Amino acid sequence: MKILEDRIRRDGVVKAGNVLKVDSFLNHCMDVELFRQMGLEWKRLFADRPINKILTIEASGIGIACIVAAEFGVPVVFAKKAQSINLDGEMYTTKIESFTHKKSYDVIVSKKFLSPDDHILVIDDFLANGCAINGLIELIDEAGATVEGVGIAIEKGFQQGGKLIRERGIRLESLAIVESMDDTTGEVVFRNN
Amino acid sequence: MKILEDRIRRDGVVKAGNVLKVDSFLNHCMDVELFRQMGLEWKRLFADRPINKILTIEASGIGIACIVAAEFGVPVVFAKKAQSINLDGEMYTTKIESFTHKKSYDVIVSKKFLSPDDHILVIDDFLANGCAINGLIELIDEAGATVEGVGIAIEKGFQQGGKLIRERGIRLESLAIVESMDDTTGEVVFRNN
Numbered sequence: 536m537k538i539l540e541d542r543i544r545r546d547g548v549v550k551a552g553n554v555l556k557v558d559s560f561l562n563h564c565m566d567v568e569l570f571r572q573m574g575l576e577w578k579r580l581f582a583d584r585p586i587n588k589i590l591t592i593e594a595s596g597i598g599i600a601c602i603v604a605a606e607f608g609v610p611v612v613f614a615k616k617a618q619s620i621n622l623d624g625e626m627y628t629t630k631i632e633s634f635t636h637k638k639s640y641d642v643i644v645s646k647k648f649l650s651p652d653d654h655i656l657v658i659d660d661f662l663a664n665g666c667a668i669n670g671l672i673e674l675i676d677e678a679g680a681t682v683e684g685v686g687i688a689i690e691k692g693f694q695q696g697g698k699l700i701r702e703r704g705i706r707l708e709s710l711a712i713v714e715s716m717d718d719t720t721g722e723v724v725f726r727n728n
Numbered sequence: 729m730k731i732l733e734d735r736i737r738r739d740g741v742v743k744a745g746n747v748l749k750v751d752s753f754l755n756h757c758m759d760v761e762l763f764r765q766m767g768l769e770w771k772r773l774f775a776d777r778p779i780n781k782i783l784t785i786e787a788s789g790i791g792i793a794c795i796v797a798a799e800f801g802v803p804v805v806f807a808k809k810a811q812s813i814n815l816d817g818e819m820y821t822t823k824i825e826s827f828t829h830k831k832s833y834d835v836i837v838s839k840k841f842l843s844p845d846d847h848i849l850v851i852d853d854f855l856a857n858g859c860a861i862n863g864l865i866e867l868i869d870e871a872g873a874t875v876e877g878v879g880i881a882i883e884k885g886f887q888q889g890g891k892l893i894r895e896r897g898i899r900l901e902s903l904a905i906v907e908s909m910d911d912t913t914g915e916v917v918f919r920n921n
Contacts, residue, residue, distance in 0.1 A: 564841040565804045567797045593787035598794040598804060604760045605795060611758045613787070648757040 536576050536710040539688065540725050542569065543711055549718045553691065561688060562595035562660050570599050573710055574606035577656070577686045580708045584683040586656045588612060590649070590675065592642065592667055596659040599688060603658055612648045614671060616640050627677045631670035642670050649678035662687040662709060665696025672705070684708060692726050729769050729903040732881065733918050735762065736904055742911045746884065754881060755788035755853050763792050766903055767799035770849070770879045773901045777876040779849045781805060783842070783868065785835065785860055792881060793851040800849070805841045807864060809833050820870045824863035835863050842871035855880040855902060858889025865898070877901060885919050 548556040560566040586607055591600035592614040604611045617640060625646040632639040649655075657671050668685055675682050682705055690697045690709035700707045712726040741749040753759040779800055784793035785807040797804045810833060818839040825832040842848075850864050861878055868875050875898055883890045883902035893900045905919040 558838065559840065560803075563805065563808070563838055565794060565797075565806070567794050567804060568801075570794070571798065594790060594806070594808070597787060597790040598806070601758060601760050601763070601791040601794045602798060604758075605764065605798070608761075610753075611760060611791060612756065613758070613791070615756070615787070645751065645756055647752065 536573065538569070538572055539711045542566075543689065543713075543723055547723060549716045549721050549723060551718045553693075553716070554718075555689065555691070555713065555716060555723070557660075557689065561599075565598045567598070567602055570602035571606065573599065573686075573688060574603035576710060577603055577658075577708060578606050581656060581684050581686070581706075584656070584706075585654045586683050588649075588653050588655050589658050590614065590644075590655050590671055591658045592616070592671060595661075599660055600658040603656075603686070607656070612644060614642045614644045614674060616642055627674045629670045629673045629677075632666045642674070644674050644678075646678070649675065649680050651679035653678065653680035654683045655680055656683055657685040658687075659685075660688045662690040662696045662700075662707075663694045665694075665699055668696065668700060672700075686710075689713060729766065731762070731765055732904045735759075736882065736906075736916055736918075740916060742909045742914050742916060744911045746886075746909070747911075748882065748884070748906065748909060748916070750853075750882065754792075758791045760791070760795055763795035764799065766792065766879075766881060767796035769903060770796055770851075770901060771799050774849060774877050774879070774899075777849070777899075778847045779876050781842075781846050781848050782851050783807065783837075783848050783864055784851045785809070785864060788854075789852040792853055796849075796851055796879070805837060807835045807837045807867060809835055820867045822863045822866045822870075825859045835867070837867050837871075839871070842868065842873050844872035846871065846873035847876045848873050849876055850878045851880075852878075853881045855883040855889045855893075855900075856887045858887075858892055861889065861893060865893075879903075882906065 626643045684706040687709040690712045692712040714726045716723045782797045819836045877899040880902040883905045885905040907917045909916045
């Protein structure tokens with residue numbers, strides 16, 4: 536998606552250790568008009584899918600997911616990263632590892648909000664090794680719901696997450712796929728879609 | 729706001745310990761069309777204020793803030809609850825206590841995203857004792873920015889947070905103020921605005 540790639544080139548910052556900082560528009564300060572354009576693009580890409588709910592994970596996925604959900608006209612459910620005293624009763628749980636935070640944590644969704652009738656679009660800001668997305672897909676499988684697709688803002692194409700998800704036959708639409716980046720020059724190279 | 733009060737009466741669940749569960753539409757499963765109606769209401773209420781940015785705190789404030797920001801045509805900044813390796817450089821910090829999680833944590837915002845030029849609307853899902861909102865106001869004060877107002881979905885009117893914020897002369901617009909609730913009958917009584 537050209538406007539996202541252009542924005543990454545303009546405002547993204549490449550750091551050592553394959554870190555791409557996009558906190559000025561995607562995951563700390565959030566450009567909701569850009570999110571709306573992304574929502575319109577995913578709506579076009581998933582037009583043939585009977586999506587009735589969007590699933591994401593706290594925290595940085597929530598903003599994108601909500602704006603996208605407004606375009607789809609469906610609700611959002613976000614998976615929580617730890618047990619809260621306000622989350623009682625039965626829930627689906629899985630464990631995921633965070634590349635960013637270098638630790639693993641439990642992820643939960645109340646059973647009230649995922650059911651076999653649901654046709655889910657999974658949305659998140661980043662895809663690298665795929666641990667977060669695979670965790671969300673596990674929760675959907677536990678519920679007997681259908682994964683209609685996965686929408687990612689920025690995929691790190693040089694890590695394995697995207698490849699593994701596509702090999703499972705899951706439709707993955709990443710709006711920008713970073714093929715390589717260089718923290719000495721700041722250059723970001725995108726995959727031609 | 730009548731549609732929010734009606735929704736709380738219909739789908740909210742009163743639990744012992746003054747807990748009001750609204751996870752089916754506000755802070756786990758999220759009804760983005762309701763959020764849009766809330767955004768329109770805050771836009772009407774704060775029409776005289778030169779708001780250029782919305783500040784919220786992860787995680788459950790983010791969804792509401794983004795949909796509201798789309799109505800205002802401004803970006804969202806969300807305060808983070810712990811240090812991330814992706815958040816380098818200088819940041820504003822404060823410490824807040826969580827009523828829900830019964831612990832205190834550091835809250836941070838990058839200095840890049842709050843400046844003396846900013847006129848901020850603070851948005852969050854709940855206001856009880858006010859610790860989270862007061863923490864966000866401290867961050868805004870640290871930055872030398874202006875608090876134009878605070879928009880809360882559900883205020884627990886029987887706790888002190890709202891009273892203390894109003895006494896400081898800060899404009900606070902809570903769309904539903906719970907005066908009392910009863911976990912044996914499930915009844916919720918709202919303050920007449």
